[in-house]
Amino acid sequence: MRPRLCKYFKIHKRYSSNVAKKWQSVVGLEIHAQLNTESKLFSGAQNTFGGLVNNCVSLFDAAIPGTLPVLNRKCVELGVLAALALSCKVNEISSFDRKHYFYADLPAGYQITQQRAPLANDGVIHFQVYTPGVHKKPYNKTSIIKQIQLEQDSGKSLHDAELKQSLVDLNRAGAPLIEIVLEPDLEDGEEAAALVKELVLIVQRLGVCSGRMEEGALRVDANVSIRRKGEPLSTRTEIKNIGSIRGVANAVRHEIDRQQTVLENGGKIVNETRMWDATAKVTVPMRDKEVVQDYRYMPEPNLPPLRLNLTTREDTQDVISVPLVKDKIPELPAESRTKLVHDFELRPEIAIQLVNESTLLGFFNELTADKQRNPTKVANILLNDLLTVLNKHKIDASNCTIPVKQLSELIDLLLQKKINLNVCRSVLEEIINSPDISPLSLVMQKGWLLLTDEKEITEKCLRVLENNPALVKQYKRGKIKVLKTLLGEITAPGIDRTISDGVTSVGYNLVYGDEDFAVINEVVKDEEKMNALKSKINLNEHLPPLPAQDVKCLMSVDKYCTKSMRDMKSVLIEALKDDCAKCSKEQKESAGKVVASMMAHDPAAWKMFLTRSSLQMLPERKKPKDENHRYKIIGDPEEIVNSRNRYTKPGVKVRVKRYVVERVD
Numbered sequence: 001m002r003p004r005l006c007k008y009f010k011i012h013k014r015y016s017s018n019v020a021k022k023w024q025s026v027v028g029l030e031i032h033a034q035l036n037t038e039s040k041l042f043s044g045a046q047n048t049f050g051g052l053v054n055n056c057v058s059l060f061d062a063a064i065p066g067t068l069p070v071l072n073r074k075c076v077e078l079g080v081l082a083a084l085a086l087s088c089k090v091n092e093i094s095s096f097d098r099k100h101y102f103y104a105d106l107p108a109g110y111q112i113t114q115q116r117a118p119l120a121n122d123g124v125i126h127f128q129v130y131t132p133g134v135h136k137k138p139y140n141k142t143s144i145i146k147q148i149q150l151e152q153d154s155g156k157s158l159h160d161a162e163l164k165q166s167l168v169d170l171n172r173a174g175a176p177l178i179e180i181v182l183e184p185d186l187e188d189g190e191e192a193a194a195l196v197k198e199l200v201l202i203v204q205r206l207g208v209c210s211g212r213m214e215e216g217a218l219r220v221d222a223n224v225s226i227r228r229k230g231e232p233l234s235t236r237t238e239i240k241n242i243g244s245i246r247g248v249a250n251a252v253r254h255e256i257d258r259q260q261t262v263l264e265n266g267g268k269i270v271n272e273t274r275m276w277d278a279t280a281k282v283t284v285p286m287r288d289k290e291v292v293q294d295y296r297y298m299p300e301p302n303l304p305p306l307r308l309n310l311t312t313r314e315d316t317q318d319v320i321s322v323p324l325v326k327d328k329i330p331e332l333p334a335e336s337r338t339k340l341v342h343d344f345e346l347r348p349e350i351a352i353q354l355v356n357e358s359t360l361l362g363f364f365n366e367l368t369a370d371k372q373r374n375p376t377k378v379a380n381i382l383l384n385d386l387l388t389v390l391n392k393h394k395i396d397a398s399n400c401t402i403p404v405k406q407l408s409e410l411i412d413l414l415l416q417k418k419i420n421l422n423v424c425r426s427v428l429e430e431i432i433n434s435p436d437i438s439p440l441s442l443v444m445q446k447g448w449l450l451l452t453d454e455k456e457i458t459e460k461c462l463r464v465l466e467n468n469p470a471l472v473k474q475y476k477r478g479k480i481k482v483l484k485t486l487l488g489e490i491t492a493p494g495i496d497r498t499i500s501d502g503v504t505s506v507g508y509n510l511v512y513g514d515e516d517f518a519v520i521n522e523v524v525k526d527e528e529k530m531n532a533l534k535s536k537i538n539l540n541e542h543l544p545p546l547p548a549q550d551v552k553c554l555m556s557v558d559k560y561c562t563k564s565m566r567d568m569k570s571v572l573i574e575a576l577k578d579d580c581a582k583c584s585k586e587q588k589e590s591a592g593k594v595v596a597s598m599m600a601h602d603p604a605a606w607k608m609f610l611t612r613s614s615l616q617m618l619p620e621r622k623k624p625k626d627e628n629h630r631y632k633i634i635g636d637p638e639e640i641v642n643s644r645n646r647y648t649k650p651g652v653k654v655r656v657k658r659y660v661v662e663r664v665d
Contacts (some may be wrong), residue, residue, distance in 0.1 A: 004646060023226045023263075025256045026233060027192050028184030030221040032177050032208040034153065035078045041152045041176035042069030042112065049215050061174040063107035068302050073320070075150060075176040076306065078208045079119050080325045081177055083148050083207055085332060085509050088123030090322055093309050096150075096300040101293070103156030105168050113151035113179070115297055119306070121147040125182075126334055127198035129191050130352050131249075138348045143195055144183040151177050172216075178208075182235065184223060189252030193245050196220055197356060200245070200334040204358065213243050220248050223256040226263070235269040239283055251276040255283050336361065344368065344375035353383050359397045361389065366404045373415060375559075381411055383425065391426045401435045402428075410439040423448045466487045537568045 040047050045058035060067040083090050096119040098110040123145030130138035146229035159166050180199070186192050200218060203209040210217045220243075225236035239255060242248050254276075259269055274283040308320055315321040331339075333355050340351035354361045360382045367382075368375050386407075390397055410427055413419045419427075426448070427439050443449055451457060464486055465472050471482045 002287070017629065022228065023260055024229045025187055025224065025226045026184045026236075027188065027252055028185035028223040028236075029180075029182045029186070029192060029195065030223070031180045031182070032153075032219045032221075032523060033082075033180065033199075033203055033211075034217045035075050035176040035178060036207060036209055037072060037074045037078070037176055039072060040174040041072050041075050041150065044070075045174065048171075049217070051072055051171055053118065054171060057170045061107075061170055063109075069112065069300075071303060071306070072176060073317075076119075076320055077325055078176075078206075079148065079150050079178050080308065080320065080322055082122035082180075082203060082208045082631075083123065084322070084326050085329050086123040086125055086145055086148070086180075087201055088120035088148055090120045090144060090308060090310065091117065093305050093307055094119045094149075095305045096303045097297050098300050100296040100298075103154065103157075104166065105157045105170070105173065107155070107170065107173065111152060111154065112300055112303070114149035116150035118147040119178075121145070123148065125195065125198060125202075127194050128337070128348070128352055129194040131190050131193075131347055132349070132353075134190055138352055139241055141186075141194065142192055143185050146181045146183055148181075149179050151179055153177050176554075184225075188256065189249035192220075192222060192252050193249035197245050197246050198333060201355065201358070205330055205332060214246065216243065216474050219243065222248065222252050222255075224252055224259070225269070226259045235271050237269065237283075238273045239276055240273055240286065244278070247276055247278055250278075250281060251283060254281065258283065290348060344379075346376060346379055348422075350376075350379050350383065354379060357387070357397045359400055363404060363407060367408055367411060370408070373411065377415060378411060378445065381414070385421070385425050385428060389425065389432055393432055395432070402431060403435055406431055406435060406437070406439055413443065417452070418449055419443055420450060423450075517538060 035041075035047075037047050039045060040058070040061065043058040043060040043220050046056040048056060052477070058067075060069060066527050080090055094114055096112050097115045099113050099115060100110045102109055125143050125145060127141055127143075128138045129135065153172050153175040155168055155170040157168055158165050182195075187194065196218075200211040200213070203218070204211045213220075214605075219241050222238045222239045222242060224239065225234050227234045237255060237259070239251050242251050244621070255274070260271060270288060272288045273286045277284050307318075308322055309315070310322050311656055313321050313323050315324055325606050336355050337351040340346045341348055341356060346354070354364055363382055363386075364375075364379060367373060367378050386400075386402075387397060390400060410424060410431075414421065414424045423443065426446075427442055430441065430442055468486060468489060471486055474482045475486070
């Protein structure tokens, strides 16, 4: 049954891939951002979130006859600021229109907007698309902004399922909005989500909008359609009021898949408005749009045209100077990412994640003010460790209460190697709820400082080896995995201090000792000498070059060997290249020492090295009578059973993993 199931999944995956290649998805967004003003767009009522129901409503908001709109100057300034930051052309003259439609939360029966002569148009937004787990690396994307317009928000309908009634809250009615209409030039949900995230960051930097999608301060409408490549745009559906960034990605992805399924099954896409159900992860129909609704646009008779000063810095009560507004534009997210990559040499994906979390970016800038701190390590601690602890405690990064002083003290302890990464995480767990605690005091109190005295480490290692003779015996026989158990014994609970990273090298030296290294080295030298005499050939002429993957494998010696052995690694690699015949005797002896070390510490790499040797590919020769010696293997004989990779010595075949032999005659 299982093979059939696997076969089905392979066929389904191939089918889905072929279907995806047949279609091209097209996505366009309309984004409504609520402006950060104290009062509403055309009235003096308070513009706030979460107030008492119908408590922030003026007579104009309730559409009481005889009331007139008065344009809020601050709303115009914020709208112009957003347009300039998005590279839009700000229009010297714009006008307001009435958009007529009837709904319970729209008391006047129309909405005041700027449909025909908007505040600005012809803009562009540049952003990077990168979702961990979806994209291997970031890529750049650009979307064209058709227009930006000022308009008032509608009220909010509250539906009571138990009472089967709908109530209306007009607190939001008349709230100031800018609507950003983008061209349909996106291809999938991840690009749409990345654009929305970039826009949120921009409006937050500008102070134009809070960007809190969970409060409805920024809402997204997505228009989705699919077509065969090269064909014109086809029938689209509109997904209304998506309330989160991941919701944008999921809603667009689901709608693309739904339309592909409908068309592949011979169906037809209906022009309709749909809603994203975040719980069920599906889009559901709200109303059809087959009959084009006539909004009966007409000029707003109670508002004169809006005039702006595009050239001079003269600012009056009635006319806003655009050059003065332009001076208020701060550093934008794209500039911050470029600065992080070029000035701090961070990877682009790290820069994206830092800029996406403005609080962490602020921490990073303050922590790296000290040039002695490594920017990459600081960024990794903030993104991998601090953010993990915050998410574990369900705390938003913007609500992090840990002072920069405590973070700098903790990071300095880590960078100075006074604590390790596990201790750093433990300290973060402690101070997340008690931000006034000094990390140094906490580390001293808990006894978490690293033990760096080699003499004391050696004593602890010897104590563990004496208490675990069976594990030591297994390790000497080639079972390298038991080293982790030995290291665990050293740092087990009950040991009052943490061992530094150097314990690994100390542990290897203690397990094998200098005598074993000497024996192994002699075996290697003797092996090369004996084979050279037997075959009567120049080994350098028959030793093939080492492939790249083998050299990479040899690089792993670094993490096992002492410093003196690591220094000889390059000599070994040079000796194994095409021009190995040019290597001196001293170089070969040095290389032999590294090989000996690798034999003791990394059997896998040694095995790969031996299997590349042309000595195994030479024609078989008869052994001279006086060389028919007998050898025995030091280690477990069971280790060499059923091994395909053997190394031939006179009289015995030794498995590569066993690397010490002893002559018995």
